[in-house]
Amino acid sequence: MAKKVLVVDxxxxxxxxxxxxxxxxxxxxxxxxxxxEALEMIRNxxxxxxxxxxxxxxxxxxxxxxxxxxxxxxxxxxxxxxGEDMDKILGLEYGAxxxxxxxxxxxxxxxxxxxxxxRTSPKPKExxxxxxxxxxxxxxxxxxxxxxxxxxxxxAKEFELLELLVRNANKVYGREKLLKLVWGNDYxxxxxxxxxxxxxxxxxxxxxxSEPKYVHTKWGVGYYFS
Numbered sequence: 001m002a003k004k005v006l007v008v009d010x011x012x013x014x015x016x017x018x019x020x021x022x023x024x025x026x027x028x029x030x031x032x033x034x035x036x037e038a039l040e041m042i043r044n045x046x047x048x049x050x051x052x053x054x055x056x057x058x059x060x061x062x063x064x065x066x067x068x069x070x071x072x073x074x075x076x077x078x079x080x081x082x083g084e085d086m087d088k089i090l091g092l093e094y095g096a097x098x099x100x101x102x103x104x105x106x107x108x109x110x111x112x113x114x115x116x117x118x119r120t121s122p123k124p125k126e127x128x129x130x131x132x133x134x135x136x137x138x139x140x141x142x143x144x145x146x147x148x149x150x151x152x153x154x155x156a157k158e159f160e161l162l163e164l165l166v167r168n169a170n171k172v173y174g175r176e177k178l179l180k181l182v183w184g185n186d187y188x189x190x191x192x193x194x195x196x197x198x199x200x201x202x203x204x205x206x207x208x209x210s211e212p213k214y215v216h217t218k219w220g221v222g223y224y225f226s
Contacts, residue, residue: 003117004028004046008038008061009053009079018051021106022113035059042068048117051109052096054080062094069095073143075116075156079104092196097157098187115184120156131166133225136205136214138166147205157182158201161194165215165225174222198223 032038034057054061078099175191202209
Protein backbone atom coordinates (compact mmCIF):
# COMPACT_ATOMS: atom_id res chain seq x y z
CA MET A 1 0.00 0.00 0.00
CA ALA A 2 1.33 3.44 -0.96
CA LYS A 3 2.58 5.57 1.92
CA LYS A 4 0.68 8.82 2.43
CA VAL A 5 2.75 11.98 2.90
CA LEU A 6 1.67 15.55 3.63
CA VAL A 7 4.11 18.24 2.46
CA VAL A 8 3.60 21.67 4.06
CA ASP A 9 5.51 24.71 2.78
CA UNK A 10 4.44 28.14 1.48
CA UNK A 11 7.08 28.02 -1.27
CA UNK A 12 5.12 26.33 -4.05
CA UNK A 13 8.15 25.51 -6.18
CA UNK A 14 9.70 23.59 -3.28
CA UNK A 15 6.43 21.73 -2.68
CA UNK A 16 6.12 20.91 -6.37
CA UNK A 17 9.65 19.49 -6.48
CA UNK A 18 9.23 17.38 -3.34
CA UNK A 19 5.84 16.12 -4.49
CA UNK A 20 7.16 15.08 -7.90
CA UNK A 21 10.13 13.25 -6.38
CA UNK A 22 8.07 11.39 -3.76
CA UNK A 23 5.42 10.40 -6.28
CA UNK A 24 8.17 8.94 -8.46
CA UNK A 25 8.83 6.57 -5.55
CA UNK A 26 5.18 5.51 -5.42
CA UNK A 27 4.05 7.65 -2.49
CA UNK A 28 0.71 9.45 -2.25
CA UNK A 29 1.40 13.14 -1.63
CA UNK A 30 -0.95 15.87 -0.40
CA UNK A 31 0.17 19.50 -0.17
CA UNK A 32 -0.68 22.43 2.08
CA UNK A 33 0.65 25.99 1.93
CA UNK A 34 -0.17 27.45 5.35
CA UNK A 35 -0.47 26.22 8.92
CA UNK A 36 -4.25 26.34 9.20
CA GLU A 37 -4.76 24.38 5.98
CA ALA A 38 -2.23 21.78 7.12
CA LEU A 39 -3.87 21.33 10.51
CA GLU A 40 -7.30 20.88 8.93
CA MET A 41 -5.96 18.23 6.53
CA ILE A 42 -4.21 16.33 9.33
CA ARG A 43 -7.42 16.28 11.37
CA ASN A 44 -9.41 14.85 8.48
CA UNK A 45 -7.00 12.37 6.90
CA UNK A 46 -4.51 9.77 8.05
CA UNK A 47 -0.88 10.23 6.97
CA UNK A 48 2.18 8.03 7.40
CA UNK A 49 4.47 11.06 7.76
CA UNK A 50 4.36 14.87 7.55
CA UNK A 51 7.07 17.13 6.12
CA UNK A 52 6.46 20.48 7.81
CA UNK A 53 8.20 23.81 7.17
CA UNK A 54 8.88 25.96 10.23
CA UNK A 55 8.06 29.36 8.68
CA UNK A 56 4.43 29.27 7.51
CA UNK A 57 1.60 31.82 7.17
CA UNK A 58 -1.29 31.82 9.70
CA UNK A 59 0.25 29.20 12.00
CA UNK A 60 3.95 28.43 12.26
CA UNK A 61 5.22 24.91 11.80
CA UNK A 62 5.93 24.75 15.54
CA UNK A 63 2.34 25.72 16.34
CA UNK A 64 1.01 23.13 13.91
CA UNK A 65 3.28 20.47 15.38
CA UNK A 66 2.22 21.31 18.93
CA UNK A 67 -1.49 21.13 18.08
CA UNK A 68 -1.11 17.89 16.11
CA UNK A 69 0.55 16.29 19.11
CA UNK A 70 -2.67 16.84 21.07
CA UNK A 71 -4.43 14.21 18.96
CA UNK A 72 -1.89 12.30 16.84
CA UNK A 73 1.52 10.65 17.05
CA UNK A 74 2.10 10.78 13.27
CA UNK A 75 5.83 11.21 12.50
CA UNK A 76 6.70 14.86 11.75
CA UNK A 77 9.88 16.06 10.05
CA UNK A 78 10.52 19.80 10.31
CA UNK A 79 12.04 21.81 7.46
CA UNK A 80 14.02 24.83 8.61
CA UNK A 81 16.24 27.36 6.88
CA UNK A 82 18.06 27.94 10.15
CA GLY A 83 20.78 25.73 11.58
CA GLU A 84 21.04 27.01 15.15
CA ASP A 85 20.93 24.33 17.84
CA MET A 86 18.10 26.07 19.71
CA ASP A 87 15.88 25.97 16.65
CA LYS A 88 16.50 22.26 16.29
CA ILE A 89 15.81 21.53 19.94
CA LEU A 90 12.74 23.79 19.85
CA GLY A 91 11.33 21.68 17.05
CA LEU A 92 11.86 18.55 19.11
CA GLU A 93 10.31 20.23 22.16
CA TYR A 94 7.08 20.66 20.21
CA GLY A 95 7.04 16.98 19.32
CA ALA A 96 8.90 16.77 16.00
CA UNK A 97 10.64 13.48 15.21
CA UNK A 98 13.39 14.85 12.99
CA UNK A 99 14.48 17.99 11.15
CA UNK A 100 16.09 18.82 7.80
CA UNK A 101 17.91 22.09 7.12
CA UNK A 102 17.33 24.07 3.92
CA UNK A 103 18.75 24.07 1.33
CA UNK A 104 18.50 20.28 1.18
CA UNK A 105 19.24 17.46 -1.21
CA UNK A 106 15.98 15.80 -2.25
CA UNK A 107 17.70 12.40 -2.09
CA UNK A 108 18.49 13.04 1.57
CA UNK A 109 14.88 14.05 2.21
CA UNK A 110 13.57 10.85 0.63
CA UNK A 111 16.07 8.70 2.52
CA UNK A 112 15.17 10.27 5.86
CA UNK A 113 11.42 9.97 5.25
CA UNK A 114 11.70 6.34 4.18
CA UNK A 115 13.86 5.50 7.20
CA UNK A 116 11.33 7.00 9.60
CA UNK A 117 8.36 5.35 7.87
CA UNK A 118 10.19 2.02 7.94
CA ARG A 119 10.96 2.31 11.65
CA THR A 120 7.47 3.45 12.63
CA SER A 121 5.43 1.02 10.52
CA PRO A 122 4.00 -1.96 12.46
CA LYS A 123 6.14 -5.04 11.93
CA PRO A 124 4.40 -8.36 11.12
CA LYS A 125 6.55 -10.31 13.56
CA GLU A 126 5.22 -8.11 16.38
CA UNK A 127 1.57 -8.66 15.45
CA UNK A 128 -0.72 -8.79 18.47
CA UNK A 129 2.28 -8.47 20.76
CA UNK A 130 1.38 -6.83 24.05
CA UNK A 131 3.83 -6.04 26.82
CA UNK A 132 2.55 -5.34 30.33
CA UNK A 133 4.52 -3.98 33.26
CA UNK A 134 2.68 -2.89 36.39
CA UNK A 135 -0.21 -0.71 35.27
CA UNK A 136 1.47 0.05 31.91
CA UNK A 137 0.53 -1.81 28.74
CA UNK A 138 2.25 -1.50 25.35
CA UNK A 139 0.38 -2.66 22.27
CA UNK A 140 3.32 -3.01 19.88
CA UNK A 141 1.19 -3.80 16.86
CA UNK A 142 -1.13 -0.83 17.29
CA UNK A 143 1.73 1.30 18.71
CA UNK A 144 -0.43 2.34 21.65
CA UNK A 145 0.49 2.85 25.28
CA UNK A 146 -1.87 2.65 28.25
CA UNK A 147 -1.16 3.65 31.84
CA UNK A 148 -3.76 2.65 34.43
CA UNK A 149 -6.16 1.92 31.58
CA UNK A 150 -5.81 5.37 30.02
CA UNK A 151 -4.28 5.70 26.54
CA UNK A 152 -1.24 7.98 26.43
CA UNK A 153 -0.59 9.79 23.15
CA UNK A 154 3.10 9.37 22.29
CA UNK A 155 5.03 10.55 19.25
CA ALA A 156 6.66 7.93 17.04
CA LYS A 157 10.08 8.49 18.58
CA GLU A 158 8.73 8.51 22.14
CA PHE A 159 7.06 5.17 21.50
CA GLU A 160 10.21 3.65 19.98
CA LEU A 161 12.29 4.88 22.90
CA LEU A 162 9.85 3.48 25.47
CA GLU A 163 9.46 0.17 23.64
CA LEU A 164 13.23 -0.31 23.49
CA LEU A 165 13.60 0.35 27.23
CA VAL A 166 10.59 -1.81 28.19
CA ARG A 167 11.77 -4.76 26.06
CA ASN A 168 15.15 -4.53 27.82
CA ALA A 169 14.00 -3.79 31.37
CA ASN A 170 16.74 -2.89 33.86
CA LYS A 171 19.33 -2.60 31.09
CA VAL A 172 21.00 0.80 31.22
CA TYR A 173 21.48 2.55 27.87
CA GLY A 174 23.86 5.46 27.41
CA ARG A 175 22.55 8.52 25.56
CA GLU A 176 24.82 7.89 22.55
CA LYS A 177 23.58 4.29 22.30
CA LEU A 178 19.94 5.36 22.46
CA LEU A 179 20.56 8.01 19.80
CA LYS A 180 22.04 5.36 17.51
CA LEU A 181 19.36 2.71 18.15
CA VAL A 182 16.29 4.95 17.96
CA TRP A 183 17.35 7.72 15.56
CA GLY A 184 19.87 5.81 13.43
CA ASN A 185 23.55 6.20 12.60
CA ASP A 186 22.96 8.99 10.07
CA TYR A 187 20.96 11.24 12.41
CA UNK A 188 22.72 14.64 12.56
CA UNK A 189 21.50 15.62 16.03
CA UNK A 190 23.29 15.14 19.35
CA UNK A 191 22.53 13.46 22.67
CA UNK A 192 20.40 16.39 23.86
CA UNK A 193 17.75 14.95 21.57
CA UNK A 194 17.58 11.90 23.86
CA UNK A 195 17.31 14.05 26.98
CA UNK A 196 14.45 16.07 25.47
CA UNK A 197 12.52 12.93 24.54
CA UNK A 198 13.09 11.25 27.90
CA UNK A 199 11.77 14.35 29.66
CA UNK A 200 8.72 14.52 27.39
CA UNK A 201 8.11 10.80 27.86
CA UNK A 202 8.23 11.13 31.63
CA UNK A 203 5.82 14.06 31.53
CA UNK A 204 3.32 11.84 29.73
CA UNK A 205 3.64 8.46 31.48
CA UNK A 206 4.81 9.34 34.99
CA UNK A 207 2.49 10.52 37.75
CA UNK A 208 5.40 12.51 39.16
CA UNK A 209 8.09 13.05 36.47
CA SER A 210 10.62 14.24 39.06
CA GLU A 211 10.28 10.89 40.86
CA PRO A 212 9.80 8.47 37.95
CA LYS A 213 8.22 5.07 38.42
CA TYR A 214 9.11 3.66 35.01
CA VAL A 215 11.94 5.44 33.20
CA HIS A 216 14.89 5.96 35.52
CA THR A 217 18.25 7.69 35.28
CA LYS A 218 21.49 6.03 36.31
CA TRP A 219 23.59 9.11 36.89
CA GLY A 220 26.65 9.32 34.70
CA VAL A 221 25.61 6.25 32.70
CA GLY A 222 22.20 6.59 31.04
CA TYR A 223 18.55 5.58 31.24
CA TYR A 224 16.68 2.35 32.01
CA PHE A 225 13.17 1.01 32.52
CA SER A 226 12.16 -0.67 35.76
